[in-house]
Amino acid sequence: MSQRIVVALGGNALGHNLDEQYQAVRQTAAAIAGLIAAGHQVVIAHGNGPQVGMIQQAMAELTRLDPVRYIPCPLSVCVAMSQGYIGYDLQNALRETLLNQGLPAAVSTVLTQVEVDPQDPAFCHPTKPIGAFMTEEEAKAMVEQRSYTVMEDAGRGWRRVVASPKPKAIVELDTIATLVEAGQVVIACGGGGIPVVREEKHHLKGAPAVIDKDFAAGLLAESLGADWLIILTAVEKVAIRYRQPGETWLDRLTPAEAEAYAAAGEFAPGSMLPKVQAAARFARSAPGRVALITQLNRALDGMAGLTGTRIQA
Secondary structure, eight states: OEEEEEEEGGGGGGGGGHHHHHHHHHHHHHHHHHHHHHHHHEEEEEOOOOHHHHHHHHHHHHHOOOOOTTTOOHHHHHHHHHHHHHHHHHHHHHHHHHTTTTTTOOOOEEEOEEEEEETOOGGGGEEEEEEEEOHHHHHHHHHHOOEEEEEEESSSSSEEEEEOEEEETTTTTTHHHHHHHTTOEEOSSSGGGGGEEEOGGEEEEEEOOOHHHHHHHHHHHHHTTTTTTEEEEEESSESTTTTTTOOEHHHSOOOHHHHHHHHHOSSTTTHHHHHHHHHHHHHHHHTTOOOEEGGGGHHHHTTSSSSSEEEEE
């Protein structure tokens, strides 16, 4: 039976530079094409943590070299840039893969704005990792030289962190829905969406933040009436006591169980925590909705119940 699926891809799964991304999107396209070949309707959201950090660093260096001609580039604009170039690579790779398999190949990237609350407490407590991994010494240097906020990221190294407010509404939702209904494979809410706040007379103003792509993908899935939210990550399943004695990999959870583990501190902030929280919220949003967290190449197996962590009411 055909299902409507929103797939959330991690920014790290798309590589850390242009060459890595070009290669990574081909593997990504093959996995997504498998879902489409199985008869499912697919919408794609993706992260941009490494990419947006790279863009902002490049723009900051340009400003440093010529401060008269170039003003600092707002983080919201850097998110928009990342949406464009990731979408460009991803839609071309997916279109080529679909054509090679004799499948319909209408793929569109929608530059997507996502409204946030300017009073969201996240603006006072940055938690969203962006940019490349650093050693502790490199991170301390960034704090001293550029006043960055940094944190250790799930045992993988240190990264810059920025504000990550929760998404309230997807500005281009009607456009996305129209394309989906027309049979397009849509790439939307890239990097969690361009964060904007609503001002007077319908004006939208960019916000200095990066929205977590899992929460944005969950909101997109809810808003489109999706049957599945599939969050693809670097591990096959969700674990409690991860990398500790008694590590346990989880097959099935109710939303309440997932939220209890999250409240108990079982999942790393900025890593697995938002994935589990977004999955639990989507699974409880309507009867029959299913969230799945698994590896990129195991999505179909996960839907069949053979792997992954399934969250369902």
